[in-house]
Amino acid sequence: MKPGDSLAFAGGALSGNRLRTALILLAMAIGVASVVVLSSLGDAARRYVIGEFSALGAHLVIVLPGRSETTGANPSMFLGETSRDLTIADAMALERLPGVRRIAPINVGATPVSRKGHSRDILLLGSTPDFLGIRGFHMEKGRFLPDTSADQATAVCVIGKKVKRELFGSEPALGEWLRIADRRFRVTGILASEGTSLGQDTDELVIVPVAAAQSIFNTQSLFRILVDVRTQEQVPKVITRVEEAIRQRHQGDLDVTVMTQDAVVGAFNNILNTLTLAVTGIAGISLIVAGVLVMNVMLVAVSQRTAEIGLLKAIGATGAQILRLFLLESALLAILGAALGLAIGYAGNQAIGHWFPKLTMAAPWWSEFGAIVVAVLTGLLFGILPARKAARLDPITSLQRR
Amino acid sequence: MIELAGIRRAYHVGNQDVYALSDVDLTIERGDYVSIMGPSGSGKSTLLNIIGLLDRPDQGAYRLDEQDVTTLTDDQQAGVRQRTMGFVFQFFHLIPRLSAADNIALPLVLAGVPADERRTRVDAVLADMGLSDRAEHRPEELSGGQRQRVAIARAVIMRPSILLADEPTGNLDRHTGEEVVTLLEGLHASGLTLLVVTHDPALGHRAGRQLRMEDGRIISDTQSQPAP
Incomplete structure (x- = not known):
C-alpha cells in the first residue's frame, strides 16, 4: 500500500x-x-x-538589613526584618567609600496624604537627591529633593502626577502644602510618568527626604540602601568594602545582605x-x-x-x-x-x-x-x-x- | 486446483467441541462451478472460509495449486487471498464512506497499484458490470442489486482465479438475484472457478457440481450437465 x-x-x-x-x-x-x-x-x-530590574542601572549594589546565608532573594528582602538597624549614618558612611559614585538610602511605606479634606493612601518613599539619578526618574515640573544632608528632615515633597491630579485637580501644586500622616510638607516638584517600575507607579508616588520618612514611620531603620558603583569592574571590590564598613560600624557583626543587581535578576x-x-x-x-x-x-x-x-x-x-x-x-x-x-x-x-x-x-x-x-x-x-x-x-x- | 484432505474444524461451545467440519475430502478442478448447499449449521460457510483462507482447519491438509497453504503464515495467506481469491458476501460489505469506484479500487490500493493504472482497471470493470454511471455514487445511493454488482467488481478487480460467494442472492429479491447469478455465471464462463454457498435450491442446481452438506460432512456430490 x-x-x-x-x-x-x-x-x-x-x-x-x-x-x-x-x-x-x-x-x-x-x-x-x-x-x-x-x-x-x-x-x-x-x-x-x-x-x-535591568532598568535600574547596571552597576548597582543593594544593601539590605539582615543576613541571609545564601545569595539571591530572601525573605528579609521583602519583610525588612533585621537584627540590627541599618541607619542613615550607615548610608552616609558608605557614600565615602572609594569606588562609590552615589548612594540612595530608601524607606518605603503606605501612608495617608490629604489636602483640604481630600485624603487618600499613597506609597511614601523616603530617599535622597541621588535617588532620582539612580532610578532614572525625571521631573515633570519643579525640583527634586533639596541637596541637604541625608539626616535632615526637610518638610518638602515630590509628588506623582496622579497624586497631584487627585489632590489638586487643575490648581497649581508647586509651592503648595499638603499633609502626609500628621505633618505638613511643601510640594517642590512633580514626577514625570515613568510607568510602573518594580511595582511602584511613579504617578502614585510621594517622595520625601529619608529622615522625614523615618520620623513619619517612627523608625531608625532603612528599608535598603542603593549603592551606585562607578564601573562594573569595581563592583566586587565595593561589595567587600561595603561589608567591611558595615562590620566595623556594627560591632563586628555582618548583619546586612549585600547583593548585586545580577544576583537579584538571577x-x-x-x-x-x-x-x-x-x-x-x-x-x-x-x-x-x-x-x-x-x-x-x-x-x-x-x-x-x-x-x-x-x-x-x-x-x-x-x-x-x-x-x-x-x-x-x-x-x-x-x-x-x-x-x-x-x-x-x-x-x-x-x-x-x-x-x-x-x-x-x-x-x-x-x-x-x-x-x-x-x-x-x-x-x-x-x-x-x-x-x-x-x-x-x-x-x-x-x-x-x- | 483445490485439494482438501481430512479437513476438520471444531468450535468450543461451553466445554463441548462442536464439529463444523469433520474429515472433509474434496477436490475442485480449475474452472469448476460448484454449489454448496445444506441447512444452516451444516458447515458450508466454514468450508468456504477455509477454502478462502479466512479460517484455518484444526486438522488436515489443504493444497492450493499444488502448494500446501495450511502451513503459511497469516501474512503469506493474506498474499494468497489477494492474488487468487475473490469474495462476494450476502451483505455486500461495501465501505459506506467510499464511492463505488473507490470500493472497487480498494484491493488495488492495498496491493500498492499506482493510481492511474487503478483508474483504467476500475473503469473497465465498471463498464463490464454496467455501472459506469454509478462510479461516484456511495453504497447508500445504490440499489441492492447495484451494491452486489459493485461487490462483485471488487472481487474480480485483482483478476483472481477463484470466486467465493456466500449467499450472494440472500439479501436480494428474486429478479435482482437472477441478474447477479447471471453475472457470476458469466465470470465463470470466462474461466473463473466459482464456488457458491446457498440454501436456495434453485440457485444451487444451476451449478455444474453440487455438494450437499450436513453436520460437517459432505453427504452428496453430484455432477450435472449445466443447462444449455
Whole structure:
C-alpha cells in the first residue's frame, strides 16, 4: 500500500465521522494551546520582571538589613526584618567609600496624604537627591529633593502626577502644602510618568527626604540602601568594602545582605523559570488526557468498523497493514489537533499581548516543540492499543456482522 | 486446483467441541462451478472460509495449486487471498464512506497499484458490470442489486482465479438475484472457478457440481450437465 493511499484512506475514515473527529481535535488543540499560552505567559512575566530590574542601572549594589546565608532573594528582602538597624549614618558612611559614585538610602511605606479634606493612601518613599539619578526618574515640573544632608528632615515633597491630579485637580501644586500622616510638607516638584517600575507607579508616588520618612514611620531603620558603583569592574571590590564598613560600624557583626543587581535578576529568573515550567507541566497533563480521548475514539472506531476490517483482511490486507492504517489515523488526529492547538495558542498570545501590551507574548521554543512532540507521541502511544485490536480481529467473526 | 484432505474444524461451545467440519475430502478442478448447499449449521460457510483462507482447519491438509497453504503464515495467506481469491458476501460489505469506484479500487490500493493504472482497471470493470454511471455514487445511493454488482467488481478487480460467494442472492429479491447469478455465471464462463454457498435450491442446481452438506460432512456430490 502506497503512503499516499494510506494517508487518503485514514483521512477518509476521519472525515467519515466529522463530529467525533472535530471533538477529539478540539481536545488535542486545547491541550497544545494551553501549553503554548501558559508557557508564553510565564516566559513573558519572567522577561517583564527581568526588564524591570535591568532598568535600574547596571552597576548597582543593594544593601539590605539582615543576613541571609545564601545569595539571591530572601525573605528579609521583602519583610525588612533585621537584627540590627541599618541607619542613615550607615548610608552616609558608605557614600565615602572609594569606588562609590552615589548612594540612595530608601524607606518605603503606605501612608495617608490629604489636602483640604481630600485624603487618600499613597506609597511614601523616603530617599535622597541621588535617588532620582539612580532610578532614572525625571521631573515633570519643579525640583527634586533639596541637596541637604541625608539626616535632615526637610518638610518638602515630590509628588506623582496622579497624586497631584487627585489632590489638586487643575490648581497649581508647586509651592503648595499638603499633609502626609500628621505633618505638613511643601510640594517642590512633580514626577514625570515613568510607568510602573518594580511595582511602584511613579504617578502614585510621594517622595520625601529619608529622615522625614523615618520620623513619619517612627523608625531608625532603612528599608535598603542603593549603592551606585562607578564601573562594573569595581563592583566586587565595593561589595567587600561595603561589608567591611558595615562590620566595623556594627560591632563586628555582618548583619546586612549585600547583593548585586545580577544576583537579584538571577534569583527572579530562576523563580520565574521554575514557575513557567510548573505551569506548562500542568497544561501538559491535558495533553495526556487528550491522548486517552484519542484512544477512546479509536477503540469505538475499531468496534464500529469491525466489518470493514474483516473485509480489508478478506481482500488481502495483512495485520501489519491494518495496524499501520489505524495508527496513522490516531497520528493524524494528534498532528491535526496539535496544529490547530498551535494556531489557537498563537491567537491567544496575540490577544493577551493586545490587552496587556507590557507582556511580550512569545512561546519559548521548547514549549511549541514539546507540545507537538508530546501530542504526537500520546496520539501514537494511545493509538497502539486500538490499532492492535483492529489488526488482530478475526476476519470471519468480523464479517458475520452486518 | 483445490485439494482438501481430512479437513476438520471444531468450535468450543461451553466445554463441548462442536464439529463444523469433520474429515472433509474434496477436490475442485480449475474452472469448476460448484454449489454448496445444506441447512444452516451444516458447515458450508466454514468450508468456504477455509477454502478462502479466512479460517484455518484444526486438522488436515489443504493444497492450493499444488502448494500446501495450511502451513503459511497469516501474512503469506493474506498474499494468497489477494492474488487468487475473490469474495462476494450476502451483505455486500461495501465501505459506506467510499464511492463505488473507490470500493472497487480498494484491493488495488492495498496491493500498492499506482493510481492511474487503478483508474483504467476500475473503469473497465465498471463498464463490464454496467455501472459506469454509478462510479461516484456511495453504497447508500445504490440499489441492492447495484451494491452486489459493485461487490462483485471488487472481487474480480485483482483478476483472481477463484470466486467465493456466500449467499450472494440472500439479501436480494428474486429478479435482482437472477441478474447477479447471471453475472457470476458469466465470470465463470470466462474461466473463473466459482464456488457458491446457498440454501436456495434453485440457485444451487444451476451449478455444474453440487455438494450437499450436513453436520460437517459432505453427504452428496453430484455432477450435472449445466443447462444449455
